[in-house]
Structures are given as C-alpha cells and as structure tokens.
Amino acid sequence: MTIFAESALLGSEWARNIRVIVEDGRIAQVEQGAQPKDHDIQVSVLLPALANLHSHAFQRAMAGMTETRVEGRESFWTWRDLMYRFLDRLTPDHIQSIAALAFLEMQEAGFASVGEFHYVHHQPGGQRYDSESELSQRIFAAAEQTGIGLTHLPVLYTYGGVEQQPLEGGQLRFGNRVDEYLNLLEACRDRLPLPDSAIGIAPHSLRATSAHDLREVLDHTTDGPVHIHIAEQVKEVQDVQNALGARPVEWLLNNADLNDRWCLIHATHMTDAETIAMARSGAVAGLCPITEANLGDGIFNGATYLPAQGTFGVGTDSNIRISAPEELRMLEYSQRLRDKARAVLVPEAGSVGQTLYCGAALGGAQALARKAGQIAPGYLADLVAIDRTHPTLCALKDDQVLDGLCFAAPNGLVTDLWSAGRHMVRGGRHIVRDAILPAYRTAMRDLLQNV
Structure with missing residues (x-):
C-alpha cells in the first residue's frame, strides 16, 4: 500500500509531494518530491496519528x-458514585458493544491506538466469570472489529482506600489479589487480538493498591508500560499524604524507579519541585484535559513541566467527548486561563x-510502548489524513495547519486513518460503522431498560 500526500509532517519539518510506502503495517519507505502513481491513495495532508x-x-x-447538580454537593466523588451504580448493570455484551463504538469514534477523531485502562474484571458483586479474562476478551473483540491499535492495561485494584479498606459496592467488580492479577496478565498476554497489540500493567492508584503489592507486581513485570492514576484530586493528595x-x-x-516505562495519569496537583523531578524521570504525563x-479536577502544571523537557501525551479518559484536537485545545486553553x-x-x-501535536504524538507512543508518533521508515503506519480544503484550513500555510487544526477546526476533518497500516477510516467514516452503531443502540436499550 502506498499513500501520496500533497503535504506531510516529517519529524518537525513539513514536506511536499510525499509517497509513504507501507509494508506489513510499518512504514517501509518515504519518498520526497514524488509524483502520485496509479493505485496510490491520495490525501491532502498526512500526519502521524495520535495515541489515546x-x-x-x-x-x-x-x-x-x-x-445534573445534586443540591448541596457536586464533585468527582458524587460522579464516582453514579459510575458505580451504572457498573451494576453492565454485562459482557454491553462492554463489547460500548468499547467498539468508543474505539470507532477515536479513530474517526484522529487516534490510531488506545491505552485501555481496564478495571472491570468480574460480575456485579465480585463473582468471577468462568474465564478470568472474560471482560478483557470483550475489549479485544472490540479492538479486532475496529482495527484500532491496542495497548491493554489490566488494572490492579485491591483496596477501597489508601488505608486499605475492603472493597464495597461497585468496586467489587474490580478486585484482585496480586496472585490473581498476575494470572490475569498472563491470560491476557496469550490472547492479544492483533499483531501490534501490547500489554502493560496498571496499578490503579495509591488509593487502590499498597506499597507491598506495587513492588510485587513490578518485580514480576520487568518490561512494558506501567500506568497509574496519580494526584488527580485534592482530597486524594491529602489522603495519601x-x-x-x-x-x-x-x-x-521516592519509592519507585520512575523511568520511561511509566505513565502518570493526570498528575494534576504537583508542586514545582515534583513537576521538575517528574519531567527529569522520563515518565510520561498522561493528560486528559x-x-x-468535566470533573473539575484542576489544571496541570504545564508551564513548568514542558520547559523542563517533560514528556506528555493525551487521553480521552471518561470518553464524554472524543476528539484529538480538542484535548490539545483544552490543554493549552486551561493554561492560558490560569496564567492570563x-x-x-x-x-x-x-x-x-x-508543539502540542508533535509532543503528544511522541509521548503517547512512548506511553503505549508503540513504535509510532512520526512518519519515518521502521515506524508503525499509525497515520491520519485531514482535509486541507476545509474553510478552516484552506488559507493556512503548512506550518500553520496544526494551529488551525488544534484551535479553529471543527470535528470531521479526518478523511482517512490507518492503525498499523489498517485503513479503517475512509472518506471520514469508519469502515464498520454500519455494523457497530446498531449493536451499540441495542446494548443501550437493554442497559437502560430498568433505569
């Protein structure tokens, strides 16, 4: 397969008339100053696709x-209570149908891959499925159907709070002891859905695991990504302290060997000293602006982190709104509002x-242990094409296109997207959209029947 682009971003430089030759899901060759040939897929602007x-x-x-506001109280913690009640109704079929829609929308929005921070492992009440990896397999089925690049991140969730309280309510669907969790990891590793799929570990947070359990899991998993929720909420910071x-x-x-395997999700509430030390560690800040x-978490300390050469990427977290450019837009605008x-x-x-797009492309790829994030030989063909003829972009020079995309463009400018060379979005639509939407609507009717 060969893609011809009128303009393409190669590293940090723009180039014209580019042919990108893809073999076995990877970029084999990049030709500059070329002419399109018969059977080339022709696009106007080609970019490395972001990782979610x-x-x-x-x-x-x-x-x-x-x-909807609850009179007298509204916060992350009341949102979490609603989420737990929602969890009580989810079946494996629901989870698969919902994940398929979410993955489709990610690809149509410019994400070629996803890190699925997967913490629903069991039945309501905590009873085990016959297969310990039943719900992970439903995520795998959704990834295979949509063709999205998947880094699966099974979550270790053992306690109901930083004082090691027992799990209760909706949390019972998450719980595993360390030995159970390690067995789950191996079961998932044996069933990954696509050749470019990967697996990592995800101790949920310092609230939901312990120092001993964290060390034990790290000792047993010496490679692959490590993702953890950290410092998202002020109450969390106070409780951990x-x-x-x-x-x-x-x-x-002070207690973990933070390095480039790690992705610290949110890291919202940090001192300047913490911010600089995290940047120097090589870990990725996993930002979900x-x-x-939406949850009122706070604003990441980006004005200190980026000058310290900190690595970052973006994610869609709760998936209330799935848009790669809007995540970057919100990230910068939050900084502007705070700093005036x-x-x-x-x-x-x-x-x-x-700056934002290239940083997120490389940081997101690092966080997912995915050789992607730039258009160069040997890299996965995680690529996205956007419509240069759209009124928002048609007057912009090449070096202004990403400013237009991030700050001015509406959704819907993605014309094509490839996940490891799989051409899943064509003409702005995912190729299996017509199969996924009816299944999602059926799942939602069933899920909400008794609400």
Whole structure:
C-alpha cells in the first residue's frame, strides 16, 4: 500500500509531494518530491496519528448522564458514585458493544491506538466469570472489529482506600489479589487480538493498591508500560499524604524507579519541585484535559513541566467527548486561563499547535510502548489524513495547519486513518460503522431498560 500526500509532517519539518510506502503495517519507505502513481491513495495532508493513552471505554455510555447538580454537593466523588451504580448493570455484551463504538469514534477523531485502562474484571458483586479474562476478551473483540491499535492495561485494584479498606459496592467488580492479577496478565498476554497489540500493567492508584503489592507486581513485570492514576484530586493528595507521609507524586519519586516505562495519569496537583523531578524521570504525563475539566479536577502544571523537557501525551479518559484536537485545545486553553497569557506551552518560540501535536504524538507512543508518533521508515503506519480544503484550513500555510487544526477546526476533518497500516477510516467514516452503531443502540436499550 502506498499513500501520496500533497503535504506531510516529517519529524518537525513539513514536506511536499510525499509517497509513504507501507509494508506489513510499518512504514517501509518515504519518498520526497514524488509524483502520485496509479493505485496510490491520495490525501491532502498526512500526519502521524495520535495515541489515546488513557481510556475507560465503558464510560462512553455514560456521556451526558452525570451533568445534573445534586443540591448541596457536586464533585468527582458524587460522579464516582453514579459510575458505580451504572457498573451494576453492565454485562459482557454491553462492554463489547460500548468499547467498539468508543474505539470507532477515536479513530474517526484522529487516534490510531488506545491505552485501555481496564478495571472491570468480574460480575456485579465480585463473582468471577468462568474465564478470568472474560471482560478483557470483550475489549479485544472490540479492538479486532475496529482495527484500532491496542495497548491493554489490566488494572490492579485491591483496596477501597489508601488505608486499605475492603472493597464495597461497585468496586467489587474490580478486585484482585496480586496472585490473581498476575494470572490475569498472563491470560491476557496469550490472547492479544492483533499483531501490534501490547500489554502493560496498571496499578490503579495509591488509593487502590499498597506499597507491598506495587513492588510485587513490578518485580514480576520487568518490561512494558506501567500506568497509574496519580494526584488527580485534592482530597486524594491529602489522603495519601496523611497515610503515607508524602504527596502522591513525591511518594512515587521516592519509592519507585520512575523511568520511561511509566505513565502518570493526570498528575494534576504537583508542586514545582515534583513537576521538575517528574519531567527529569522520563515518565510520561498522561493528560486528559476534557475529562479533567468535566470533573473539575484542576489544571496541570504545564508551564513548568514542558520547559523542563517533560514528556506528555493525551487521553480521552471518561470518553464524554472524543476528539484529538480538542484535548490539545483544552490543554493549552486551561493554561492560558490560569496564567492570563497566550501561547503558554511553547517553551521558547514556535507554533503552539505543532508543539502540542508533535509532543503528544511522541509521548503517547512512548506511553503505549508503540513504535509510532512520526512518519519515518521502521515506524508503525499509525497515520491520519485531514482535509486541507476545509474553510478552516484552506488559507493556512503548512506550518500553520496544526494551529488551525488544534484551535479553529471543527470535528470531521479526518478523511482517512490507518492503525498499523489498517485503513479503517475512509472518506471520514469508519469502515464498520454500519455494523457497530446498531449493536451499540441495542446494548443501550437493554442497559437502560430498568433505569
């Protein structure tokens, strides 16, 4: 397969008239100054596609259901209570149908791969399925149907709080002891759905695991990504500091070998010293700006993190809104509102859109242990084409296109998307959309029947 692009982003430079030759899911050759040939797939602008480094696919079905204020109280914690009640109704079929829709929408929105932070393992009440990996296999089926690149992140969730309280209510569907969790990992590893799929580990948070369990899991998994929720909420920071004697990121820096395997999801509430130390560790900041705004989490310390050469990527987390450009837009705009300044996340000089897009492309690929994030030989063909003729972009020069995409463009500019060379979005539509939408609607009718 060969793609001809009028313009393409190669590393940090724009080039014209590019032919990208793809073999076995990877970029075999990049020709510059070329002419299109018969059978080339022709696009206007070709970019490395982003990786969605943090998703809870099942929460896509909750979008719009939690936007009513409860008199006298409204916070992340009341949202979480609603999420637990929703969990009580989810079946394996529901989870598969919801995940398929979410993955389809991610690809249509410009994400070629996803890190699925998967913590629903059991039946309501905690009873085990016959297969310990039943619900992971439903995620695999959705990934195979949609063709999305998957890094599966089974979650270790053992306790109901930082004081090691027992699980209760909706949390019972998440729980595993370390030995059960390691067995689950192996079962998942044996069933990964596509050749480019990967697996990592995801200790849920310092609230839901312990120092001993974290060390034991790390000792048994010496390669692959490590993702963890950290410092998302002020209450979480206070609880961890009271129980462990240090703030969450501070505790990790002092007690874990933070390196480029790690992805710290949210890392919202950090001191400047924590921010700089995290940047220097090589870990990825897994930022989910739309969800963080929706839940009122707070604003990431990007103005300190990026000048310290910190690596970052973006994820859709709760999937209330799935849009690669909008995650980047929200990330920069949150910084501007806090600092009352413009172009905050460009450490020195240059295009804000290109700085954000290229940073997220490389950081997201690192977080998912996926050789992607740029258009170069040997890299996975995670590629996205956008419509340069759209009124939002047609007047912009090449080096302004990503500013237009991130800050001015509506959704719907993705014309084509390839996940490891699989051409899954064509003419702006996912090729199996017509099969996935009816299954999702059926699942939702069944799921909400008794609500």
